Amino acid sequence: MDRVIIIGGGAAGMMAAIRAAGNGNRVTLLEQNEKLGKKLYITGKGRCNITNDCDTEDLLKHVIRNSKFLYSAFYSFDSRQVMDFFEQHGLAIKTERGGRVFPQSDHSSDVIRTLQNVMKQQKIDIQLHAKAADILIEGGDKKKVAGVRLADGRTFAADNIIIATGGCSYPSTGATGDGYRFAKSLGHTVLEQQPSLVPFETAEDWVRDLQGLSLKNVTVRIKQGQKLLFEDFGEMLFTHYGVSGPLLISASSIVGDYRNGMPFSMEIDLKPALSEEQLDKRILRDFEENQNRQFKNALSKLFPAKLIPVIIRLSSVGAEEKVNAITKEKRAMFVHLIKHFPLTLQRFRGFDEAIITRGGVCIKEVNPSTMESKLVSGLYFAGEVLDLDALTGGFNLQIAWSTGYLAGDNI
Numbered sequence: 001m002d003r004v005i006i007i008g009g010g011a012a013g014m015m016a017a018i019r020a021a022g023n024g025n026r027v028t029l030l031e032q033n034e035k036l037g038k039k040l041y042i043t044g045k046g047r048c049n050i051t052n053d054c055d056t057e058d059l060l061k062h063v064i065r066n067s068k069f070l071y072s073a074f075y076s077f078d079s080r081q082v083m084d085f086f087e088q089h090g091l092a093i094k095t096e097r098g099g100r101v102f103p104q105s106d107h108s109s110d111v112i113r114t115l116q117n118v119m120k121q122q123k124i125d126i127q128l129h130a131k132a133a134d135i136l137i138e139g140g141d142k143k144k145v146a147g148v149r150l151a152d153g154r155t156f157a158a159d160n161i162i163i164a165t166g167g168c169s170y171p172s173t174g175a176t177g178d179g180y181r182f183a184k185s186l187g188h189t190v191l192e193q194q195p196s197l198v199p200f201e202t203a204e205d206w207v208r209d210l211q212g213l214s215l216k217n218v219t220v221r222i223k224q225g226q227k228l229l230f231e232d233f234g235e236m237l238f239t240h241y242g243v244s245g246p247l248l249i250s251a252s253s254i255v256g257d258y259r260n261g262m263p264f265s266m267e268i269d270l271k272p273a274l275s276e277e278q279l280d281k282r283i284l285r286d287f288e289e290n291q292n293r294q295f296k297n298a299l300s301k302l303f304p305a306k307l308i309p310v311i312i313r314l315s316s317v318g319a320e321e322k323v324n325a326i327t328k329e330k331r332a333m334f335v336h337l338i339k340h341f342p343l344t345l346q347r348f349r350g351f352d353e354a355i356i357t358r359g360g361v362c363i364k365e366v367n368p369s370t371m372e373s374k375l376v377s378g379l380y381f382a383g384e385v386l387d388l389d390a391l392t393g394g395f396n397l398q399i400a401w402s403t404g405y406l407a408g409d410n411i
Helices: 011-022 038-046 056-061 067-076 079-088 108-121 178-185 205-210 246-261 276-289 308-314 328-339 395-409
Strands: 003-007 026-030 063-065 093-095 100-103 125-127 132-138 143-150 155-157 160-163 190-196 200-202 214-224 227-238 242-244 264-269 341-348 356-361 379-381
Touching: 003 011, 003 143, 003 155, 003 178, 011 026, 011 108, 011 160, 011 395, 038 108, 056 063, 056 067, 063 067, 063 246, 067 395, 079 093, 079 100, 079 395, 100 108, 132 178, 143 160, 160 178, 160 395, 178 190, 178 356, 190 246, 200 246, 205 308, 214 246, 227 246, 242 246, 242 341, 246 264, 246 341, 276 328, 308 328, 308 341, 328 341, 379 395
Parallel strands: 003 026, 003 160, 026 125, 160 379
Antiparallel strands: 093 100, 132 143, 143 155, 190 356, 200 242, 200 341, 214 227, 214 264, 227 242, 264 341
């Protein structure tokens, strides 16, 4: 029976503790907060998107960075096994659009409670308000873990230690970057951390006038110069500072590699189902029905009311101009504006709003088959502390469950 210390009581840490205890080890879980799963509690807007109901190859396709590293983890504990785990321990779940899996209750607290009940059954020693300060090492050339020293001076001896401290996102949940500090102190390379799955700030001041406006069924394109970095169809949201919503959150992960070249140009196709020719015919019909009205009063069938003043501001048509006087050339320019509605993305928002962290412990120094450090015997990593990130839809939590499970399974 090994003495196992888990540092971090989030998704990866709790799953690692459960699996390590299931192997007959004596497990202590150290959590610096007053309760477990603080970030898990707010995921999915408090509903907790547990995983995505898809096959393993699809899971891998949704990982943006270092997907090959996750082959063993995902095949050892895939999304179906995650769903089975929760159902077998009494949590009713449901699958929604896009394969997103949630607790039937829509309460993330039920997910946390399920994990806590399992840990209680396994007699895992849970230490709250227990902030790890240092990892103790023994041995010469080949370093081996010996224990953990807490900030209050207490020490816990250990044969194996799993670092599952998370990243830098949502610092209000206790994300302090301690795991990166531990990794560096033990000789690991830690790659720069950046916010990912995060909204954007825009240069245009008129976005404030659109605050709260959600656009569904639009296409967003993001370019750097002439290079197309991102294009997808879906839903987006205007905020007081810029743009957010599912499309832009996903885009932030994909265009993150190019952030040093910001600003980016962005355009929205407000009517992607129509070609420019079809859209021109549609507008012409609307204008014929409203031929004696002013331009500003002839757009209600085309756009949400909040968007109309901005569309007029950006168009070459005067707000007071009668629609029967609008030339073919001006109408063509208006059609182009609708299909290429322009914005300038200046910067990413910060870690306070980032769903996950990009960067972290270099995966080249971690064994993908076990999650054990290649540099320090008995040291393991799991979850967001590693340089791994995926798109939204339950994929990042799947990384946490799978890497935590694999680390615990190999002790």
